[in-house]
Amino acid sequence: MEVLKVDRRDAADVLTQGNAAIIDDFLDAETSNEFSRAAIESWKRNSDPGTGWNLCIKSGDINRRIPTSKLASNENIKRIFDACSFDPFRYWYYSCFASPGKIPASHSLNVHLIKEIETALLKAGLKEICDNVQIDVGAVEPRFSITSFDPLSFIDPHSDFLKEGKGHYIITVLYYLAGPSDEEYGGELVFSRTVPAAKIKPIQNRLVLFRPSADSIHHVVPNSSSGNYRLAFSGWFAQP
């Protein structure tokens, strides 16, 4: 697998060849700034009840989503989490889910924002890219959220590839809303199977697409900067 920086009209070819596509400046600057601002505002209020923000952790027997409004202190959770360091696939990040059907009013703003970003991406060329790789966006299930990575956050290497069948992911869509400004702070998305490993900076208005396969192994480096947000619209179109 290769990771290629391309123009949106070449993205479908890149995906068809089993590679990942990076497309910068995907939305117009004004729309991108608006989404970025809204996501930052939402994350700043993540400790308010009912905002939809959860801490998602997996480590050993722990596999939980904890509403951030209920997190008194990360320290205790971190101790339990670290005790399970033998697990080869662990993660610690924050996610704001769109869960249609059971949305408290206070959370509907985020659900709305997630849908708005999905719609804007499709209109700006994602629909055409999907058409060109024979993905019918009208027939797939969008499973998107907004994620946040703080200095404790990371995701171990994984592929996003699930066995064919009901519910598997047919394309991964990552659209960065905000990222650490400085190289030294981390937060990169890394594809480790490429030679050399491809390190993708989470730059605002950057879209990353790939079709999950056994080869698409990637991980997220901790964002060591507490002063910089690392926010992404993140998820998949899945086979319903």
Ligand SMILES: O=C(O)CCC(=O)C(=O)O
């Ligand atoms: O945020 C990213 O850059 C990647 C996230 C990811 O790999 C995932 O959620 O599966």
Ligand SMILES: [Fe+2]
């Ligand atoms: Fe992933």
